[in-house]
Amino acid sequence: MYIKVKVHADEKKEQIIQKSPDTFEVWVKAPAREGRANIAVIKLLAKTLCKEAKLFRLIKGATSPAKIFEIIS
Secondary structure: OEEEEEEEOOOOOOEEEEEEOOEEEEEOOOOOOOOHHHHHHHHHHHHHHOOOOOEEEEEEOOOOOEEEEEEEO
């Protein structure tokens, strides 16, 4: 399953809002440097969305605020 994520890096608080079943908007405290924001987004998605053990893999958008992640069960 793929999900689309719009990331706001270097924010004061972390939150996640589900816009549609496969689209999310995520705010993270980590800066958008050296992949720190990507790691923070994956951790926040895992903490928020996982009901069972799942793996998140970044498919597209490593340096862009618009990202596509694959959820692997």
